[in-house]
Amino acid sequence: xxxxHQEIPVSAMLDVEAVERALNDLWREKAGAGAAxxxxxxxxxxxxxxxMRARVLNLMLFVTSAEAASxxxxxxxxxxxxxxxxxxxxxxxxxxxxxxIEM
Numbered sequence: 001x002x003x004x005h006q007e008i009p010v011s012a013m014l015d016v017e018a019v020e021r022a023l024n025d026l027w028r029e030k031a032g033a034g035a036a037x038x039x040x041x042x043x044x045x046x047x048x049x050x051x052m053r054a055r056v057l058n059l060m061l062f063v064t065s066a067e068a069a070s071x072x073x074x075x076x077x078x079x080x081x082x083x084x085x086x087x088x089x090x091x092x093x094x095x096x097x098x099x100x101i102e103m
Contacts (some may be wrong), residue, residue: 028044059076060087060090061088062092064093064094065091
C-alpha cells in the first residue's frame with residue numbers, strides 16, 4: 001500500500017473549522033489533479049472534473065435502560081437528517097431477566 005503522508009498544521013487549541021477547510025483544500029487539490037489527468041487523456045480542455053465527497057457518521061451508543069434508548073432514538077432521528085449515519089445502539093438492562101441477544 002502506498003500512503004501519501006500530509007501534515008495539517010494545528011495550533012495548541014484545535015480549530016475544527018480550520019481543519020475542515022484544510023481537508024477541503026486537500027480534497028479539491030487531489031480531485032483537480034485527477035480531473036486534469038482525465039481531461040488530458042480525453043484530449044479535451046473545456047471539461048471540468050466532477051468533485052464528489054461522501055461522509056458517514058459512525059456512532060456506537062450504550063445505554064442502561066429502555067427509556068434512555070427511547071431518548072437516544074429521538075436524538076438519532078434528528079442527527080440522521082443532517083448526517084448519513086451507521087448507528088449501533090446497545091441496551092444493557094441489568095435489572096431484567098436474562099434474555100437472548102436481539103438485533
